[in-house]
Amino acid sequence: MNSLIVKSPGLLTTIQDLGRPGYGAIGVSPAGAADPVALRLANLLVGNEPGAAALEITLLGGTFVFPEGGTVAITGANLSPTLDGQPLEMWASNPLPPGAELTLGPTKNYARAYLAVAGAFQVKLFLGSASTHLLSGTGGFEGRALRKGDILRFSAPPHKIQKRRVSQSLLTSLKPRKVLRVTDGPQAGQFSPEAREAFAHQTFRVTEESDRLGLRLEAPPILSPESANIITEGVSLGAIQITPAGQAIILGVDQQTTGGYPKIANVIGIDLHRVGQLRPRIDIRFERTSFAVARALWIERERLLNSTEHLFT
Amino acid sequence: MRCCAASDQSVLLYLGEEISLATHERVLKLLRLLQKDPPAWLRNVQPAYCSLMITFDACRVDHAEVESTLRQFEQRAESFRQPKSRTVEIPVCYDAELAPDLEEVARAHNLKSKDVVRLHTSRPYHAYFLGFAPGFAYLGDLSDQIATPRLDVPRKKVPAGSVGIAGKQTAVYPFSTPGGWRLIGRTPLALFQAGRKPMELISIGDQVRFRSISRKEFSQLASV
Numbered sequence: 001m002n003s004l005i006v007k008s009p010g011l012l013t014t015i016q017d018l019g020r021p022g023y024g025a026i027g028v029s030p031a032g033a034a035d036p037v038a039l040r041l042a043n044l045l046v047g048n049e050p051g052a053a054a055l056e057i058t059l060l061g062g063t064f065v066f067p068e069g070g071t072v073a074i075t076g077a078n079l080s081p082t083l084d085g086q087p088l089e090m091w092a093s094n095p096l097p098p099g100a101e102l103t104l105g106p107t108k109n110y111a112r113a114y115l116a117v118a119g120a121f122q123v124k125l126f127l128g129s130a131s132t133h134l135l136s137g138t139g140g141f142e143g144r145a146l147r148k149g150d151i152l153r154f155s156a157p158p159h160k161i162q163k164r165r166v167s168q169s170l171l172t173s174l175k176p177r178k179v180l181r182v183t184d185g186p187q188a189g190q191f192s193p194e195a196r197e198a199f200a201h202q203t204f205r206v207t208e209e210s211d212r213l214g215l216r217l218e219a220p221p222i223l224s225p226e227s228a229n230i231i232t233e234g235v236s237l238g239a240i241q242i243t244p245a246g247q248a249i250i251l252g253v254d255q256q257t258t259g260g261y262p263k264i265a266n267v268i269g270i271d272l273h274r275v276g277q278l279r280p281r282i283d284i285r286f287e288r289t290s291f292a293v294a295r296a297l298w299i300e301r302e303r304l305l306n307s308t309e310h311l312f313t
Numbered sequence: 314m315r316c317c318a319a320s321d322q323s324v325l326l327y328l329g330e331e332i333s334l335a336t337h338e339r340v341l342k343l344l345r346l347l348q349k350d351p352p353a354w355l356r357n358v359q360p361a362y363c364s365l366m367i368t369f370d371a372c373r374v375d376h377a378e379v380e381s382t383l384r385q386f387e388q389r390a391e392s393f394r395q396p397k398s399r400t401v402e403i404p405v406c407y408d409a410e411l412a413p414d415l416e417e418v419a420r421a422h423n424l425k426s427k428d429v430v431r432l433h434t435s436r437p438y439h440a441y442f443l444g445f446a447p448g449f450a451y452l453g454d455l456s457d458q459i460a461t462p463r464l465d466v467p468r469k470k471v472p473a474g475s476v477g478i479a480g481k482q483t484a485v486y487p488f489s490t491p492g493g494w495r496l497i498g499r500t501p502l503a504l505f506q507a508g509r510k511p512m513e514l515i516s517i518g519d520q521v522r523f524r525s526i527s528r529k530e531f532s533q534l535a536s537v
Contacts, residue, residue: 025358027448030357268320291376
């Protein structure tokens with residue numbers, strides 16, 4: 001059995017996979033990686049199942065020691081990873097010698113990096129998933145963020161892992177963007193034309209009050225509809241709700257499963273991983289698109305991610 | 314029935330436009346039927362007072378197909394016979410030290426604390442749905458005599474087992490989480506336990522009764 005020892009955990013490092021959809025009726029949030037595309041690619045690079053358990057490292061990295069070595073891949077935000085002091089290639093598989101020390105620094109661009117090991121971390125599953133849900137303290141490693149001294153186990157495969165890199169064309173197509181595409185939310189029609197106009201054209205700044213539950217945005221207030229108090233209903237990932245004070249909130253992976261604020265729009269499927277990469281003080285805008293376009297883009301992306309021959313060089 | 318796209322991968326299905334037991338009965342029936350016979354594209358169902366949010370696999374189906382399938386389900390659901398609802402009793406200690414907002418709630422309604430307790434324990438509640446956190450059941454309807462709005466500023470941490478009220482709803486916090494409901498007591502029971510069957514103490518559609526217990530009984534039950 002191989003191990004990873006947490007020498008320093010960084011700001012917020014948790015175990016995540018692709019989450020646990022399907023338990024809405026008992027109040028369980030799907031959770032899962034905030035950038036599921038980066039998590040899938042990190043796993044595929046080291047020969048794991050795409051939805052295996054990996055580390056999600058937020059804004060500021062930590063230091064991890066591998067006494068028995070292993071093979072790792074780091075994807076997502078660039079936290080300037082180094083291996084024993086030397087820069088480590090991101091979006092690629094990297095062999096680690098026994099005793100290797102991996103260090104990640106502060107983010108250069110986006111919010112979250114993913115670290116996968118060949119063989120995948122072994123943690124107890126909760127409702128079929130390894131994802132940590134911090135609000136309820138369930139899943140992942142003891143239901144919490146990693147701390148100094150924690151030891152994670154993984155069983156490295158006996159064979160050598162082939163060196164792989166994510167292809168440049170795929171990296172370009174996944175590039176974070178500051179214009180997120182949205183479709184109309186269920187209450188879009190209740191907002192005034194002026195409010196919808198403002199939503200479509202103004203710039204929003206991601207505030208410090210942003211985490212896996214949601215991103216709170218700062219902008220001139222969007223006027224809520226007269227009948228702003230809707231009856232509490234289920235909410236979808238990437239829904240953009242407007243509070244009575246006119247603040248926009250994009251719901252994230254750890255979202256509460258229900259809510260009573262009107263939703264003006266919803267980020268489309270293929271841009272959801274980009275929501276997970278937004279960090280405070282970044283300015284974004286929204287661009288309206290149709291359900292048909294959103295669906296076609298989603299199908300194309302899924303086809304690409306499921307056909308490994310085009311992913312790597 | 315009204316069907317409305319919520320995102321490129323989900324729809325909201327409204328079975329009524331008001332909070333009522335009759336509408337909720339239709340929500341429950343459709344939920345049970347979807348759980349019993351889930352279409353291959355179904356990813357998640359989130360029931361609420363009068364709606365279900367349905368998440369689907371967009372690689373398999375589009376909104377139109379989901380809507381037409383759901384309409385067929387809704388028709389079948391009409392003749393679906395529900396099992397009789399369970400009654401769940403929740404022991405609650407309403408002592409001041411476990412009920413930080415009880416006195417204020419009483420004062421706001423010109424009542425004594427013991428009147429609030431009497432009113433809270435005097436009727437059965439219907440579990441409309443679970444949301445917010447695993448096992449958190451929205452229960453209604455609270456007596457108008459003690460209905461109280463949420464706190465202006467939510468607490469950063471509410472102890473697990475806390476019994477809260479907000480508007481005409483009441484609920485128990487399964488985990489220590491942030492929370493804005495007014496806390497009027499605490500139960501020693503675990504509202505959600507992985508590995509238990511079912512994991513949630515209160516399920517959607519249950520009848521719930523609160524029973525007042527002493528501090529001593531609370532400690533005894535808590536140590537079990």
